[in-house]
Amino acid sequence: MAIETNTILICAGGACISSGEESCLSALKKHISHYSLEKVVKIVETGCMGMCDAGPLMMIYPEGVFYKKLRVEDMERVVKEHILKGRVIEDLLLEAPKSEGKILSPMDHHPFYTRQIKIATKNMGVINPLSIDEYIAHDGYFALQKVLQEMKPDEVIDTLKKSGLRGRGGAGFPTGLKWELTRKEVGDKKYVICNADEGDPGAFMDRSILEGDPHTIIEAVTIAGYAIGSNKGFVYVRAEYPLAIERLREGIRQAKSYGLLGEDIMGTGFSFDIEIRIGAGAFVCGEETALIESIEGKRGHPRVKPPFPSQAGLWMSPSLNNNVETYANIPSIIRNGADWFAQYGTETSKGTKVFALAGKIKNTGLVEVPMGISLRDLVFEVGGGIPNNKEFKAVQAGGPSGGCIPNHMLDTPIDYESLKKIGAMMGSGGLVFMDEDTCMVDIAKYFLEFTVDESCGKCTPCREGTKILYQMLDKITNGEGQPGDIEKLEELCRFIMETSLCGLGQSAPQPVLSTIRYFRHEYEAHIDRHECVAKVCRPLIRYVVIGEKCVGCTACARVCPVDAIEGAPKKVHEIDPEICTRCGSCIEVCRFDAIVKESP
Amino acid sequence: MAVAKVKSLEELMKIKEKAVKDLQMRDTQKKGKVVVAMGTCGIAAGAKDTLQAVVSELSQKNINDIAVVQSGCMGLCDVEPTIEVILENQDPIVYGHVTPQQVRRIVEQHIIEGKVVSDLMIRKGEL
Numbered sequence: 034m035a036i037e038t039n040t041i042l043i044c045a046g047g048a049c050i051s052s053g054e055e056s057c058l059s060a061l062k063k064h065i066s067h068y069s070l071e072k073v074v075k076i077v078e079t080g081c082m083g084m085c086d087a088g089p090l091m092m093i094y095p096e097g098v099f100y101k102k103l104r105v106e107d108m109e110r111v112v113k114e115h116i117l118k119g120r121v122i123e124d125l126l127l128e129a130p131k132s133e134g135k136i137l138s139p140m141d142h143h144p145f146y147t148r149q150i151k152i153a154t155k156n157m158g159v160i161n162p163l164s165i166d167e168y169i170a171h172d173g174y175f176a177l178q179k180v181l182q183e184m185k186p187d188e189v190i191d192t193l194k195k196s197g198l199r200g201r202g203g204a205g206f207p208t209g210l211k212w213e214l215t216r217k218e219v220g221d222k223k224y225v226i227c228n229a230d231e232g233d234p235g236a237f238m239d240r241s242i243l244e245g246d247p248h249t250i251i252e253a254v255t256i257a258g259y260a261i262g263s264n265k266g267f268v269y270v271r272a273e274y275p276l277a278i279e280r281l282r283e284g285i286r287q288a289k290s291y292g293l294l295g296e297d298i299m300g301t302g303f304s305f306d307i308e309i310r311i312g313a314g315a316f317v318c319g320e321e322t323a324l325i326e327s328i329e330g331k332r333g334h335p336r337v338k339p340p341f342p343s344q345a346g347l348w349m350s351p352s353l354n355n356n357v358e359t360y361a362n363i364p365s366i367i368r369n370g371a372d373w374f375a376q377y378g379t380e381t382s383k384g385t386k387v388f389a390l391a392g393k394i395k396n397t398g399l400v401e402v403p404m405g406i407s408l409r410d411l412v413f414e415v416g417g418g419i420p421n422n423k424e425f426k427a428v429q430a431g432g433p434s435g436g437c438i439p440n441h442m443l444d445t446p447i448d449y450e451s452l453k454k455i456g457a458m459m460g461s462g463g464l465v466f467m468d469e470d471t472c473m474v475d476i477a478k479y480f481l482e483f484t485v486d487e488s489c490g491k492c493t494p495c496r497e498g499t500k501i502l503y504q505m506l507d508k509i510t511n512g513e514g515q516p517g518d519i520e521k522l523e524e525l526c527r528f529i530m531e532t533s534l535c536g537l538g539q540s541a542p543q544p545v546l547s548t549i550r551y552f553r554h555e556y557e558a559h560i561d562r563h564e565c566v567a568k569v570c571r572p573l574i575r576y577v578v579i580g581e582k583c584v585g586c587t588a589c590a591r592v593c594p595v596d597a598i599e600g601a602p603k604k605v606h607e608i609d610p611e612i613c614t615r616c617g618s619c620i621e622v623c624r625f626d627a628i629v630k631e632s633p
Numbered sequence: 634m635a636v637a638k639v640k641s642l643e644e645l646m647k648i649k650e651k652a653v654k655d656l657q658m659r660d661t662q663k664k665g666k667v668v669v670a671m672g673t674c675g676i677a678a679g680a681k682d683t684l685q686a687v688v689s690e691l692s693q694k695n696i697n698d699i700a701v702v703q704s705g706c707m708g709l710c711d712v713e714p715t716i717e718v719i720l721e722n723q724d725p726i727v728y729g730h731v732t733p734q735q736v737r738r739i740v741e742q743h744i745i746e747g748k749v750v751s752d753l754m755i756r757k758g759e760l
Contacts, residue, residue, distance in 0.1 A: 038701070166655070
């Protein structure tokens, strides 16, 4: 009998795949078979392990040793040293924060993991997403069994209401109430929808859940079907998520073969089917009524509300729509009870929230933290702080629909109400971090560019308004702003928010309003003094050689793509601002810190 | 392959129990571990058979909360094969000249009953 001596989990989340997981895996398999270890070493591809910045990631059991930033070349050492000789490979271990040495198993010791409480993502990075057995081993489908064989639909809804779960897609509507409203509607056909049309720049939690634990969503959507009295569910995923679609499809196939989905589930007489609908990737289709139109095969345009989807949704039938992360919480709530879930979080925001950390932060990746955690802890403990010794400036919460949160508000607890109060929003959970080198006017312009592109064009305030907002911001960043522009921006923002048809337009001006609210001085500097404080906006900055530091090495002159730099060897160089395109190549090559940006 | 449809809690439990067994390796919350020295010296002295014996002995006695780990040579080449038994809240014990027969004694006396097998003991405590 061959004895299994090791299990190797290798992260096959989207980020690790794109940083080379697949070639590492095939190299690993090659070395394993070179030493004839196929029978004693089990290799499992899992979903996202969270620390995307350090990928590709690997975890080797029984010790639970965690290796980061793997390269194909490292695989031979992993097999020869770790597997054969039991020696830990020091240089592949994770560094402890504050340089306290290396960490063997970060799940127990690194604040990135120890501060997390995993409910929606509990199986992610732990099980093989393509194995229903592993899902069942982690209590999968026990919630469905309990619901179908031991609970009435009203009891399910009651449990959800008591748990305090609110929609994780952004708006935070109480989930139990939504289920109850849809259940109460009369109709011979009802539908369950799972919104996996994740579109915020920098957000990837829904994708990771679908990729890492597809059965959770299948189980939860089926439970929803039973609770509201529906036999048909749709998961609306965007086409940019091919891996999520593939794994979900395989999950559906497995669940059907076990009799946990399809006709007469678990012999209870309840039948439910799930269909995947692939969206073309329009941002507006994340808005529930536009999403419904899209599933119906029409162009993704929002509808006028009311009637709400719970009254007249898909094909005008009562429809329940929840976000991926909302669903991912439900099996655990059913199994462990409402009180268990409600022990986490704050008075009004129960449970946990998954955040995607992106931008200027050390540990970019995916984390699930209890509601109410302060932004400061999230940035500096879990996120590891700002890289390159830069200052934290702000974080954009909620993507293009949300607002920025500045440094002095870092102690704000993260929950729906607190974020709303300071002009940001929970959103789907994308957090984009910015350091001192970020220009806040430029950031607002960036998000507006996004909404201008993504506005569906159905209603005028959003279609025309966002475009005018963008043009005004563009003028300001070009140094052509006029006194009074800030007030005009604010007025237009309010107008768009009050008169737009759907959530896209109603929230699109948020980035502008919140940057004006907290960084008005930057707008004023752009307009009054033509100064970009962060030295980002090209028309407002100049590159200048500091005479005392320049040794005349000619490196800058050689790299300049437009020959804007004059100077003989060993003589101080000079940059002609008329020719210079502000590309920044010269700063990068200068080894003497002799070139600086100036504004104005 | 046709899979039997799941109809009840009991059937679901059965799948779970079987699957959990396959996943035991990934449980790091164990009570202790047995480290088998698998350096060249150890292997030459028969450590592969010892390792095999440790794993099969544990699984025969349904002991799931002990991890079996391999290590390199721990420097006691003279008394190989060596194994180290590390249980929660106890000093680690290194045993020497561990043949498959001795493995049975160590599992029964030390791991199950908690009594150190003194005649095989080489070292007590951390290095």
